[in-house]
Amino acid sequence: MTSISEDSDKEKVRSVSVDLNNDASLVIDIPDALCERDKVKFTIHIKTTLSSFQKSEFSVPRQHEDFIWLHDTIVETEEYAGLIIPPAPPKPDFEGPREKMHKLGEGESSMTKEEYAKMKQELEAEYLAVFKKTVQVHEVFLQRLSSHPMFRKDRNFQIFLEYDQDLTVRRKNAKEMFGGFFKNMVKSADEVLISGVKEVDEFFEQEKIFLLDYSSKIKDATAKAEKMTRSHKNVADDYNHISGAMNSIAADNNTAFKKHLEKCAEVFEKLRKLEDRVASDQELKLTELLRYYTRDIQAAKVTPSCLCYFSCVTLHWLHTLDCIVQPNVLDCMFYSYFQIGVIVEWKIHVFSHGFTSCLDFFTSQ
Incomplete structure (x- = not known):
């Protein structure tokens, strides 16, 4: 009985969630964002009582490249060796909703006004959901840095938060990108070299085993979630083709069977919308979350360079x-x-x- 209760207590300790904004001395959020073609401008709002900042409340504009610059500068800082650095937020991707909007515009002539309005409303809702998810992952990245006792004191992090103009950071050139690729290649070779060496410290050995096991399970879950999402999208496309075929047959049919064809086409159209909605929800709520966990566990795996x-x-x-x-x-x-x-x-x-x-x-x- 005692061992069971102890195991359950351990499980409870592992499942405790952390509030990233529980420290009122530095509160960061992104209340607004503006999408301009391929770029997204985030408005970052900061409230702080720390003496290192000149103002107690202010807002600054930032782009996705600025977030990447901040992440890279923290990774390259030697004083942070051995610390788990939060993964950089992924680049905003609105190509999917834009393609659907473009196709909808091309097929406007073949639809009624009601059908076009409904389709447009659904695509706008999907675009808005993707946009909100993009803002959220960038906000969580900053909140994780601000909740860390060392990262929150980083000079580059303070510049990122406090400088009230565009940072206009430059992208890495080919030489720097090749250098980063070479470092990753050497690191991968080192990991293969030491994979057969048993860690003498029992604690680190247990943590390494847990990390590798968790990583493989997250990757497997992500692959299965992506496959499931693709399946729902394929089913939605099939329903769309069936509905279109039945509508075309009904248009050429003047018999009493025409009403039945139109009714069946309407049913398949409703099924298509349902499958599209399910695929979109799974993509945003499940698959994206697992991808974030994958990036997070990768950040933990590359952390212990000293080890x-x-x-x-x-x-x-x-x-x-x-x-x-x-x-x-x-x-x-x-x-x-x-x-x-x-x-x-x-x-x-x-x-x-x-x-x-x-x-x-x-x-x-």
């Missing part, structure tokens, strides 16, 4: 021990002494400078 280098050192140490116990000690003695020297020097470096400069140390070897 990655620690695992690399552990791997070198184990290789050194293997060399020492082998009969031909002289063949790898130089390698062993070199690796031991690197490990000792690395430990001294960590205690002197912290984990944040481990990368510079290893690249200098």
Whole structure:
């Protein structure tokens, strides 16, 4: 009985939700946004009692590129190594609703005014839902930064919130993008290298197992949700084709059977609208949420860079021990002494400078 109650208590602790805006000293929200072609301008409203800000309440205009700049600057800050940085919000995508609106405009001549008005109203509601979701993910990103005790004090974060003009940040050039790609490739190679090394710390080993298991389940759930959404959209398209075919047959039929065809076409049109609504709701409420969790868990997976280098050192140490116990000690003695020297020097470096400069140390070897 005791073990069951303890397990349930642990589950309750894990399922506690966090209010991102529970600290009244820095409250951030996005009350308004304006869509201009491919760009979305967000109006960010800030209320604060912190002395580091010049005003207690103000608003600033920002674009999506500004959010990406803020995320990249925090990721590249060495002092934040080992901290889980919230994932950057995805780029606003309104191509789906726009395509549907364009197709609706092309087919306006073949529909009655009532049908056109209903279709337009549905598409406008879908566009508004996508727009609200875009604003929400950008707002949550800022709220997660403001609720963190270290990120909220970041100088670039304060500039992002307080500078009352457009930031006009530049995008990364080809050289910088290639450098980022090369870093990710090296990081992936390191992850493969240390995947077979067992973590000596039991706590980190348990957390790593949980993280990898949770990541695989989230990816699987996301793929299944996307497949389910596509299926609903395909069913809606099929209903649309059936309804159109029945209407065309009814138009060429002057018998008593015409009313039955029109009635069936009306039923399939209602089913199409229902499937479209279900697909849209699942896309916005379920699939997008799972995609956000996927980005979030990826941010957690790439966080412990210092642990990655620690695992690399552990791997070198184990290789050194293997060399020492082998009969031909002289063949790898130089390698062993070199690796031991690197490990000792690395430990001294960590205690002197912290984990944040481990990368510079290893690249200098």
